[in-house]
Amino acid sequence: MATCIWRRLLLQPVKCRITCQRIESIYNRTHGFDENEIKEKLQHFSGGSIDLSKGNDGIGVLTLNNSVHKNALTGTMMIELQDRVKELEDWTEGRGLVVHGARNTFCSGSDLKAIKAMHGSEEGLKICMFMQNTLTRLKRLPLISVALVQGKALGGGAELSTACDFRLMTPGSEICFVQKHMGLVPGWGGGARLVQIVGGQQSLKLLNGALRMDPAKALNAGLIDDILPSDEGKALEEAQRWLSQYTGAPVEVIQGLKKVVTAGRELPLEDALKSEKEIFGTLWGGPANLQALARGSKHK
Numbered sequence: 001m002a003t004c005i006w007r008r009l010l011l012q013p014v015k016c017r018i019t020c021q022r023i024e025s026i027y028n029r030t031h032g033f034d035e036n037e038i039k040e041k042l043q044h045f046s047g048g049s050i051d052l053s054k055g056n057d058g059i060g061v062l063t064l065n066n067s068v069h070k071n072a073l074t075g076t077m078m079i080e081l082q083d084r085v086k087e088l089e090d091w092t093e094g095r096g097l098v099v100h101g102a103r104n105t106f107c108s109g110s111d112l113k114a115i116k117a118m119h120g121s122e123e124g125l126k127i128c129m130f131m132q133n134t135l136t137r138l139k140r141l142p143l144i145s146v147a148l149v150q151g152k153a154l155g156g157g158a159e160l161s162t163a164c165d166f167r168l169m170t171p172g173s174e175i176c177f178v179q180k181h182m183g184l185v186p187g188w189g190g191g192a193r194l195v196q197i198v199g200g201q202q203s204l205k206l207l208n209g210a211l212r213m214d215p216a217k218a219l220n221a222g223l224i225d226d227i228l229p230s231d232e233g234k235a236l237e238e239a240q241r242w243l244s245q246y247t248g249a250p251v252e253v254i255q256g257l258k259k260v261v262t263a264g265r266e267l268p269l270e271d272a273l274k275s276e277k278e279i280f281g282t283l284w285g286g287p288a289n290l291q292a293l294a295r296g297s298k299h300k
């Protein structure tokens with residue numbers, strides 16, 4: 001399906017395709033999925049918020065804010081998450097994003113109250129499709145995203161962390177795919193993304209063992225990219241500093257690089273190569289390229 005979407009994008013006129021940042025969702029009406037219908041149901045499970053601040057430096061901070069329930073995602077938070085992701089798709093100045101939870105804990109997954117109330121199989125599948133749409137779009141954003149995991153990332157919270165390009169953990173934190181204990185498998189795309197991140201063998205261990213991954217184990221397994229040395233209050237600042245090593249270039253270059261990687265992640269090789277050529281064409285002879293040539297940079 002992802003291949004179909006990218007193929008369609010590749011068939012769009014070049015100018016539109018390259019400048020267009022809005023990527024289609026995985027599921028839509030052609031799959032019998034009516035987004036408004038599930039949104040209407042999710043509205044009934046309210047509480048918490050998803051807050052986005054966009055800095056003038058092109059670095060955004062997305063905060064899961066439901067700290068009385070360890071930042072569990074309520075129905076309205078799921079809707080807000082999608083709204084914020086759409087906002088980020090339109091952020092032409094965006095270079096980076098930190099995704100974190102309020103009050104030094106990441107996310108305890110779906111709101112169990114909502115899950116219990118909507119246990120009918122049809123609704124479960126619709127939430128699954130809704131969240132796959134949102135998290136796929138989050139992962140494809142043309143900026144560099146990092147999940148800052150403090151406290152717990154459980155179930156859907158662990159899945160959310162895989163929808164970022166990078167993951168960081170602070171001492172004492174834990175990522176755990178608890179789905180097997182709930183008689184489930186991941187459904188928000190976290191299983192497929194986990195295999196891309198750590199490979200099949202490690203994924204089997206993490207999912208089938210519902211392993212509790214502390215920072216050292218997570219780093220060793222390739223699940224995370226670094227452990228921050230931080231005390232709680234400074235973690236966000238440290239995550240932003242960590243991210244800055246990957247966002248320091250003109251915005252069109254940072255976004256172009258991310259698009260090349262997204263194409264490489266998702267497309268068959270020939271299509272990825274064509275996409276890379278198109279993106280290269282938007283930068284060749286552009287301001288950043290001309291300035292670098294004028295500077296006569298050496299890369300010692």
Ligand SMILES: CC[C@H](C(=O)O)C(=O)SCCNC(=O)CCNC(=O)[C@H](O)C(C)(C)COP(=O)(O)OP(=O)(O)OC[C@H]1O[C@@H](n2cnc3c(N)ncnc32)[C@H](O)[C@@H]1OP(=O)(O)O
Binds near residue numbers: 069072156159
């Ligand atoms: C697997 C399906 C699905 C998916 O993948 O899509 C999911 O994500 S299902 C949710 C999976 N997550 C859980 O089952 C987490 C259950 N909660 C816990 O294990 C603990 O609460 C923990 C470890 C997060 C925190 O433990 P701690 O002792 O530090 O605090 P409390 O247990 O006292 O929690 C405080 C307060 O938060 C409520 N809480 C925690 N998680 C959730 C949640 N996912 N949904 C709703 N509410 C949650 C907890 O009930 C407490 O509320 P209180 O009113 O004070 O009882």
